Amino acid sequence: xxxxxxxxxxxxxxxxxxxxxxxxxxxxxxxxxxxxxxxxxxxxxxxxxxxxxxxxxxxxxxxxxxxxxxxxxxxxxxxxxxxxxxxxxxxxxxxxxxxxxxxxxxxxxxxxxxxxxxxxxxxxxxxxxxxxxxxxxxxxxxxxxxxxxxxxxxxxxxxxxxxxxxxxxxxxxxxxxxxxxxxxxxxxxxxxxxxxxxxxxxxxxxxxxxxxxxxxxxxxxxxxxxxxxxxxxxxxxxxxxxxxxxxxxxxxxxxxxxxxxxxxxxxxxxxxxxxxxxxxxxxxxxxxxxxxxxxxxxxxxxxxxxxxxxxxxxxxxxxxxxxxxxxxxxxxxxxxxxxxxxxxxxxxxxxxxxxxxxxxxxxxxxxxxxxxxxxxxxxxxxxxxxxxxxxxxxxxxxxxxxxxxxxxxxxxxxxxxxxxxxxxxxxxxxxxxxxxxxxxxxxxxxxxxxxxxxxxxxxxxxxxxxxxxxxxxxxxxxxxxxxxxxxxxxxxxxxxxxxxxx
Amino acid sequence: xxxxxxxxxxxxxxxxxxxxxxxxxxxxxxxxxxxxxxxxxxxxxxxxxxxxxxxxxxxxxxxxxxxxxxxxxxxxxxxxxxxxxxxxxxxxxxxxxxxxxxxxxxxxxxxxxxxxxxxxxxxxxxxxxxxxxxxxxxxxxxxxxxxxxxxxxxxxxxxxxxxxxxxxxxxxxxxxxxxxxxxxxxxxxxxxxxxxxxxxxxxxxxxxxxxxxxxxxxxxxxxxxxxxxxxxxxxxxxxxxxxxxxxxxxxxxxxxxxxxxxxxxxxxxxxxxxxxxxxxxxxxxxxxxxxxxxxxxxxxxxxxxxxxxxxxxxxxxxxxxxxxxxxxxxxxxxxxxxxxxxxxxxxxxxxxxxxxxxxxxxxxxxxxxxxxxxxxxxxxxxxxxxxxxxxxxxxxxxxxxxxxxxxxxxxxxxxxxxxxxxxxxxxxxxxxxxxxxxxxxxxxxxxxxxxxxxxxxxxxxxxxxxxxxxxxxxxxx
Numbered sequence: 001x002x003x004x005x006x007x008x009x010x011x012x013x014x015x016x017x018x019x020x021x022x023x024x025x026x027x028x029x030x031x032x033x034x035x036x037x038x039x040x041x042x043x044x045x046x047x048x049x050x051x052x053x054x055x056x057x058x059x060x061x062x063x064x065x066x067x068x069x070x071x072x073x074x075x076x077x078x079x080x081x082x083x084x085x086x087x088x089x090x091x092x093x094x095x096x097x098x099x100x101x102x103x104x105x106x107x108x109x110x111x112x113x114x115x116x117x118x119x120x121x122x123x124x125x126x127x128x129x130x131x132x133x134x135x136x137x138x139x140x141x142x143x144x145x146x147x148x149x150x151x152x153x154x155x156x157x158x159x160x161x162x163x164x165x166x167x168x169x170x171x172x173x174x175x176x177x178x179x180x181x182x183x184x185x186x187x188x189x190x191x192x193x194x195x196x197x198x199x200x201x202x203x204x205x206x207x208x209x210x211x212x213x214x215x216x217x218x219x220x221x222x223x224x225x226x227x228x229x230x231x232x233x234x235x236x237x238x239x240x241x242x243x244x245x246x247x248x249x250x251x252x253x254x255x256x257x258x259x260x261x262x263x264x265x266x267x268x269x270x271x272x273x274x275x276x277x278x279x280x281x282x283x284x285x286x287x288x289x290x291x292x293x294x295x296x297x298x299x300x301x302x303x304x305x306x307x308x309x310x311x312x313x314x315x316x317x318x319x320x321x322x323x324x325x326x327x328x329x330x331x332x333x334x335x336x337x338x339x340x341x342x343x344x345x346x347x348x349x350x351x352x353x354x355x356x357x358x359x360x361x362x363x364x365x366x367x368x369x370x371x372x373x374x375x376x377x378x379x380x381x382x383x384x385x386x387x388x389x390x391x392x393x394x395x396x397x398x399x400x401x402x403x404x405x406x407x408x409x410x411x412x413x414x415x416x417x418x419x420x421x422x423x424x425x426x427x428x429x430x431x432x433x434x435x436x437x438x439x440x441x442x443x444x445x446x447x448x449x450x451x452x453x454x455x456x457x458x459x460x461x462x463x464x465x466x467x468x469x470x471x472x473x474x475x476x477x478x479x480x481x482x483x484x485x486x487x488x489x490x491x492x493x494x495x496x497x498x499x500x501x502x
Numbered sequence: 503x504x505x506x507x508x509x510x511x512x513x514x515x516x517x518x519x520x521x522x523x524x525x526x527x528x529x530x531x532x533x534x535x536x537x538x539x540x541x542x543x544x545x546x547x548x549x550x551x552x553x554x555x556x557x558x559x560x561x562x563x564x565x566x567x568x569x570x571x572x573x574x575x576x577x578x579x580x581x582x583x584x585x586x587x588x589x590x591x592x593x594x595x596x597x598x599x600x601x602x603x604x605x606x607x608x609x610x611x612x613x614x615x616x617x618x619x620x621x622x623x624x625x626x627x628x629x630x631x632x633x634x635x636x637x638x639x640x641x642x643x644x645x646x647x648x649x650x651x652x653x654x655x656x657x658x659x660x661x662x663x664x665x666x667x668x669x670x671x672x673x674x675x676x677x678x679x680x681x682x683x684x685x686x687x688x689x690x691x692x693x694x695x696x697x698x699x700x701x702x703x704x705x706x707x708x709x710x711x712x713x714x715x716x717x718x719x720x721x722x723x724x725x726x727x728x729x730x731x732x733x734x735x736x737x738x739x740x741x742x743x744x745x746x747x748x749x750x751x752x753x754x755x756x757x758x759x760x761x762x763x764x765x766x767x768x769x770x771x772x773x774x775x776x777x778x779x780x781x782x783x784x785x786x787x788x789x790x791x792x793x794x795x796x797x798x799x800x801x802x803x804x805x806x807x808x809x810x811x812x813x814x815x816x817x818x819x820x821x822x823x824x825x826x827x828x829x830x831x832x833x834x835x836x837x838x839x840x841x842x843x844x845x846x847x848x849x850x851x852x853x854x855x856x857x858x859x860x861x862x863x864x865x866x867x868x869x870x871x872x873x874x875x876x877x878x879x880x881x882x883x884x885x886x887x888x889x890x891x892x893x894x895x896x897x898x899x900x901x902x903x904x905x906x907x908x909x910x911x912x913x914x915x916x917x918x919x920x921x922x923x924x925x926x927x928x929x930x931x932x933x934x935x936x937x938x939x940x941x942x943x944x945x946x947x948x949x950x951x952x953x954x955x956x957x958x959x960x961x962x963x964x965x966x967x968x969x970x971x972x973x974x975x976x977x978x979x
Contacts, residue, residue, distance in 0.1 A: 072969065140885055
């Protein structure tokens, strides 16, 4: 079984779907929980057996746990999976978020079987994206995510769910079509023999190969392909001005889906940058870099300002998420070893912190049935455990030393300061704004006079504790020992940094 | 009178002529014969013709350079025979046609099929006109056969008027071509055009564009698409399913054969012309579909836009593009027949308004799931086969460097999402109300629907069988 371990990890969630339809519908959540936990358990050999000292990335024979079969020989499409430091971190995050999001779905009481089957399909597709090393395989996993996500938001979401769901679908499909066309063009003009194997492509590029195609509508080939790919991934991140789907999707999605969106889906965009978009076109990246940094700063500051203005708790966190994704972009744009490692760590940390924030909002929404920041007040005296947990998550979001968010933001800022001083200072401003909106909203919800309506509010229950506690532990632990995660991806990311900054 | 029987390669066509004679004349002449069950006879003949087509190989020119039978025409004919069999099956379950006139209906269908079989092997413009007319006339009648929708008579008349208009333009274009080159045989036309050095001149473009009118009319390409929405909406649903697939296949086959001789010339003007037709077709079809509230009409517009996508493969004027078109054809047939089978399953008494489908998934989860597979496949998202079909078309266009066409097609596949997913939203997300149709379950139709939609998932994940099939289709061999 160990030889096909990645296949097992990716497709195990799908095995839950027929089981779930065979059993009565109130058992669906148990099946899903079992499937996601089992998935986590069978993935443990990956994390133990992973060799942290080889970089992978652009070296085909350094990928680990490789599975490679011909799939469509006439087209050269392969069933090619493998991992390096970049993917192993994301797999860990996805598996973790999968289990916690199942717990967060415990209160779903409408068409349970439909919900959980879509959930498992989504989980399998997300895992697939992070292990696929063939462009077509990658693209198929990438797009397979769309329709479960559409239904998860559209059927089980809030009042404006239909609008939010189609908006998400349209934005992502738009980026997806551009990506597909770019992949085909990249295949057609691969340096050397045509291939969809992204590692092989990268190996040739790092050996000096260039994608040489004809001008596209009067513009240089490589630049057009780069920008189209960038837009495709940027929509997922999301980067200003493609970010408008995110607040809508987050606000309307059920809690668990918000958690997955913020925890995993957004990371796919930055994963795509690191894996495909930037290293394949290092020269264009150098040309694009200043613009990228500008976008990163806009994301950070604009996201923070928007978050400051929100009245809805979930929307505020959605915008804070945009702001934090800007830091990842800043780190990648700077591309120094510190910056890029910080970005990767931020991908992991943002996944856990924002997931926790959304889970907490879900807890309060389940009880109060609204999320108005000004509609609460003095809750700290009624729900002390909840208030404590929230304070940890909010502090981690601000980047308080001792919690995980601090380490990654520090690394990013340290890394980018070498290259872009002004941008780094502006990004620092984003942190101050972050402290502003986080603390201000915390104060309005938990302190001040108690809102009489909520004096009987019950504190977190056992299932919610189970979903929150692991995140809390990770956030605190990584704040003190960030190397626990960094050691997995450090070598790979250093290698990417060398590819980007020759 | 010429004895045509020695032309063994045309036996399937002979069989169909015999069938049409049976349905039209023998049934009238011999009263007792109507007791024979017609549908099984039809199925048997279709099966026989299918096998006969499969048994032959090689390529030959027959009927004084009018027809060429080769692996290409035989495979296309097989596809058409399968489509006809599927239509026959659907006719049985539709409430829109008078069953007592089945002899006539089947007669019309068999002549239509015969015309399409000639379209796939014509290599002479005169034969093209005859074949296209042979397809058009029964189509006009079949469209008018819907007893549930009075608008079908009107649609039929529009179809007739528009059809004669298109034929007129086509004949005019052909006369120009004949005047320019002195020949009506495809290969001689291209040679003649080359000789008189008219390639890419205005008269060349005009003559070709007009000659294409008949084909464009058959595949419902802009600007010869106006008949399409009315006819598709008003025709009995099985006939709509048939018209949205079979004449498109036949028309594309004819188009590809007509252009094949041209590959050696590779005139940029011709490529641009087809690319422009393709872009206009997919864009107009999509934009019009956005506003539709009648499901049948919506699918009519969506099939216009799919014709645009198929033309993308024709526009490249090379083998890669043709392979992409071959690849898309079976997938397109599966998706369309799947969608129409679901419509026949769901709809009674001509209630095709989208509001009649609200919350359908509550009562018919299986049905809606299968229908959703067909719809997602029409959108072209993985892991459904429609995606792979579009993938090959995009690949062909990118290889040829038709970037504008590629961009327009890309944007169109996003626009298409809006209306396709709109249907699913109504069926899955909305709550059912008093308007929602009550559906009687029907295991056989459900099985048919599964036969259409399950392969769409399978081929979406493993499309090698279709690749092998497309590689076996060869012109002139």
